[in-house]
Amino acid sequence: MTKPAAAPSRTSIRTSTRSSILGGLIGSGIGGSRSPAMHETEARALGLPLVYRLLDSDVIGFGADDLPALFKTLASLGFDGTNVTHPFKQAVVPLMDELSEAAARLGAVNTVLLRDGRLIGDNTDWSGYRASFLASLGVLPRGKVAMIGAGGAASAVGYAHLDLGARRLAIFDPATERAQALAERLGALFPDAEVFAAPSPAEAISGVDGPGVDGVVQCSPMGMEKHPGTPFDPRLLTRDMWVSDVIYFPLETELLKAAKAIGCATLNGGGMAVMQAAHAFARFTGQEPDVERMLADFAADSERGR
Known part of the structure; x- marks a missing residue:
């Protein structure tokens, strides 16, 4: 399957000739x-x-x-x-x-x-996240990714990770039907990858039998000033995982603070x-x-x- 380049096509762009x-x-x-x-x-x-x-x-x-x-x-x-x-x-x-x-x-x-x-x-949501991730965490393994949240931001972020070569993308959202629908849509776009809805954050991050994921990307509203807290127990993380959060207000969410304390490489939502x-x-x-x-x-x- 032909995938889009890192940034969307510019074939329709022209420099404005207006005075403003x-x-x-x-x-x-x-x-x-x-x-x-x-x-x-x-x-x-x-x-x-x-x-x-x-x-x-x-x-x-x-x-x-x-x-x-x-x-x-x-x-x-x-x-x-x-x-x-x-x-x-x-x-x-x-x-x-x-x-x-x-x-x-x-x-x-x-x-x-x-x-x-x-x-x-x-x-440009997907290309913006992709560019931010590559600039900050691009040298780290990214073949197995857990994504928490299945809303609008998750669609673009999940697409970006699959475009970056993720072979396995586990999606958790409390709204299980939404997670399943997103998994089916992204899976159809990237049929060579394993994309599925996980029943819990623990199974998305740690798996049932395997050693867990390379990293976790947080796409839910949890962590925003209006929605304080973390979307899962940070103890599920290990120091060899990276953690990315799409929230940028505040820049350092409770999840990112906890991940840093564990020793994880982190990425806030400002870059996206x-x-x-x-x-x-x-x-x-x-x-x-x-x-x-x-x-x-x-x-x-x-x-x-x-």
Whole structure:
């Protein structure tokens, strides 16, 4: 099976010839999003006149049925592109005139380009996580992975790990039907890998008979400020495992603290947040951002509590 490259196709990208570049984020309850700061700060550093606006359904008052009209409005206002987040990543898919290979395979879009009256859907969640993982933990074994959580983020992260060569992906979610559905979907995309829903975190991480996994990626809401705690008992971890968490607020979750204490290599969600934004930025503007600068800006903002 032919797999997509590390970053989605750029065949539909063009550098904006407008006097300014207009982008945004479509989602629900996104008032605290750091996307505007990430995009606008990097644009200023590159000398690009980019404006990035939040399009919050809770504030503006729209739903999935209103998305066609919303995109028509955005096109008439001269938007170059938008990011899309919960709960609209799947709802926008049927509205696209063109999909990248990854977006089509994942059935989710988080980046939309508005080009000459056409909507082009892409997904930079998976490529953003993939790039972050390779930069931080890429030298470590990754053939056997346990994934905790089977929501929207898990779809992109699981896809990334299978694209990176995971031979075994065990998925646990308290919603067993959701875990099973994700396992079946990813398994169909990567038929050479063993992808299955595990009945418990212990069986996902430690297995029944085997020595366990190379690493654990945490994709559930557990660990966020609104959902404190850990999604499983950290004592299931061993020091030779790596632990990745997609949460970036806070950057160091209770799980990552416990994993560090055990001796595990860890990766927080900041890198994924920045890299997916960087990949989207390149599509909106046609110019490559300075990823190291974006990561440094994100870390500095995190220290300031933004």
